[in-house]
Amino acid sequence: MHVLILGGTGEARRLADVLVADPALRVTSSLAGRVERPRLPAGEVRIGGFGGPAGLAAWVRAHAVDAVVDATHPFAERISRNAALAAEETGVPLLALRRPSWTARDGDRWHRVPDLAAAAQALPALGSRVFLTTGRQGIAAFAHLDGLVFLARSVEAPAPPVPARTEVLLERGPFTLDGERALLRAHRIEVLVTKDSGSAATAPKLAAARELGLPVVVVERPAAPAGVRTAPDVAGAADWLRRLRG
CATH class of the missing domain: 3.40.50 (Rossmann fold)
Structure with a gap:
């Protein structure tokens, strides 16, 4: 099972660490390339854009991707939208890994x-x-x-x-x-x-x-694209992938 993880966030790296330990999975992380010296995750890594939703869909098909996890920053609207469009075009399952928003406390x-x-x-x-x-x-x-x-x-x-x-x-x-x-x-x-x-x-x-x-x-952060399943943490994303495998 080939899993494509989008994003260089801490959650993306932790998810890659969890998934590469499973020999039944092939894990590729895609980084946007905006940071000169990014922290590289475990597994395979590609750096750079895809060229919009059509380019992402083509990459997913060409590399036989079975599932996509959008673990980008909550404000990375463009890639999240592109991922949703590419998933719709290819039929590949998509999950958005979105850490919970901050909550105000007394005194804030x-x-x-x-x-x-x-x-x-x-x-x-x-x-x-x-x-x-x-x-x-x-x-x-x-x-x-x-x-x-x-x-x-x-x-x-x-x-x-x-x-x-x-x-x-x-x-x-x-x-x-x-x-x-x-x-x-x-x-x-x-x-x-x-x-x-x-x-x-x-x-x-x-x-x-x-x-x-x-x-x-x-x-305030933008909403995730309509219709995209979300998970609040790495454990939830890993569980979603396990259920996909059956």
């Missing part, structure tokens, strides 16, 4: 917004020193906010445009509560902006913001 000052544009619009009323953790591709949405000071954290340096007063911090999680607390204090952060990735590796910033009483602008 969250401002939920539908997209990055709305996050940028909300910022001036919340604070002037911003910790921006939306990823390098999201920084451009804030480029027009010249009156604010940004600390932007990403794995790799963002391409222009970026806000005029921006310090870029190149780091990769997981992060600790002590580290996030110290970072917010050292940079005198007044407001945090994040996407609702649901990742445990980056959740400590939310706890640190809660402790310091900081407002948090949370960009």
Whole structure:
């Protein structure tokens, strides 16, 4: 049984670790190639795009793929949509592995917004020193906010445009509560902006913001494509594959 895992997330790597231990499975992980030095999963790896849903469908057919697991980032809308279209065209079973969203706790000052544009619009009323953790591709949405000071954290340096007063911090999680607390204090952060990735590796910033009483602008994640089965964790995805095998 040939399983294609889409995505370079932590869940994708953990799923690959589980599946390659089964000699009855062939596992191929596909990474988008946006990160220069990605963490490679176990098993076979391909890097780069497919050329849209038709290209993905052609690859699935050419490589005799029996099942596809979309374990991309919750905000990777395009590849998730392409995977759904390719699965419909080929008839190959598709599962979306989606970690649960973050849930606000007592003391949180969250401002939920539908997209990055709305996050940028909300910022001036919340604070002037911003910790921006939306990823390098999201920084451009804030480029027009010249009156604010940004600390932007990403794995790799963002391409222009970026806000005029921006310090870029190149780091990769997981992060600790002590580290996030110290970072917010050292940079005198007044407001945090994040996407609702649901990742445990980056959740400590939310706890640190809660402790310091900081407002948090949370960009809501897009819904999974209609009709696609989902699982909340690696165990659920592995169980789905076992049931497919019968």
